[in-house]
Amino acid sequence: MEMTRRGFLIVTGAVGSGVALSTFGLDLGPVRAYAEELDKAKRLKAAKQVTTVCCYCSVGCGLICSVDKVTGKIFNIEGDPEHPINEGSLCAKGAGFFDLTEANKYRLRKVLYRAPGGMDWEEKSWDWAIPRIARLVKDARDKGFVARNAKGELVNRAETIAHLGSSNVDSEECWLMVTKARALGMVYIDHQARV
């Protein structure tokens, strides 16, 4: 059934409904002026909520992301109260999820390099950084690589290099990192999986 606003106002059941405030002599000028001001200044923004699942650990907590409809950017992330796993609550990492987005003004956007003994950070390109990291990791690994232990048993381990994970990596990234670390023979591997 097609229903106009006026029609809707008339057919609702309860008493006192559908009576315009101005009918009772109320001055609505200030409210109208404010609404008009918001409209003119385009301060009324359209957004949408999208449900998703936290990527941090295997618990799988539900999240609701608020997204600006015009820019497509997320501006808020919170626990999903209807999600059966977390019922709206989040751990400290999940509660700080929003800081993972590009809205975080402290997020690094370029490679910063501080030379050994240096005091200042220099901006570098990825083309410079990635081969250098790979070279240094390989050199450190090769330098401390132990193929056999004192008993002559095959161990293939790198004892002079360790890997520390981050609280800001998700489950899939963790898998990639640990696979890489094991492939290099690392045995000192740690990770802050859950706070």
Added chain:
Amino acid sequence: MTDIEGASARLAREIGNVLERNPQSRNILQAFEPILQEKARLAERIVCKQIDPSAIDRSRLAGGIPVIRQTPLLLPEDPWEEIVRAVIPAIIQGFPALRAELLVLQKGIDDGTIRLSDFYRAQDGHPVLARWAAAIVVRQVAIDFLLWAAEKPVLENRRRTLQEVLSTSGWDRGYCPCCGELPSVAVIHEKIPQRWLHCSRCGHDWRFSRTLCPCCARESQREMPYFFVEGREQETAFICASCKRYLITVNHIGDLEEHDPDVLAMGMAHLDLLMQQKGFLPMTVSAWNVFD
């Protein structure tokens, strides 16, 4: 300080807080404050015939049949004359333009021309209202408004006695389990961001899914649109693309913050205006969200 004085002081404080944030709603809040104050006093004071909670069929309630469909919540024997005598001065204080009509109404009630119990005895009260309006030459909307204000304390009084039944019913519908009305405002809490719907008719609050439209029950996991005021992200209006209704929503309200949802909704009347200008309808019509 008595409970009533405490509630009155709290309401005045909440109105003051909302006015600080939303001074443009001063006229609306100041008009409704005496009515809300009187409602709070009456809801505590009046003696209504109580509904036996055991008379409510919990299985029917669980099936989505609100209390008002199982047993009447507004009875002819309720103390309507006492309530109206208290409510009329409050309305006159908030809406001085209604003074003359309300005094005529008061006279009609005093001399027996108007018997309020007739309205609640009738199957359909609208012809009764029309008859009264013609008999004492008062606009029907004025009588309608008076009855709205008079019903609130009775419904709130009865709802309180049924609170245990209502809060343990596992109600998951978009309309009020007590009086069947659709919500006028929603509040989303800060720590655990649950959405609580508020019924302005009987004052009941109930939890409801954030991914469902309370009006048409459409579920949308991927896109639940809403509008908000830039710089004032607490002030939002959730909209349903399917039924074209909106629901004023106060987002991320502090769990410890005192709040009266009706007062918060009045403070956001500008959003009602903007949503209606965009062609959306309110989920329910409250006394403060109709402008023209």
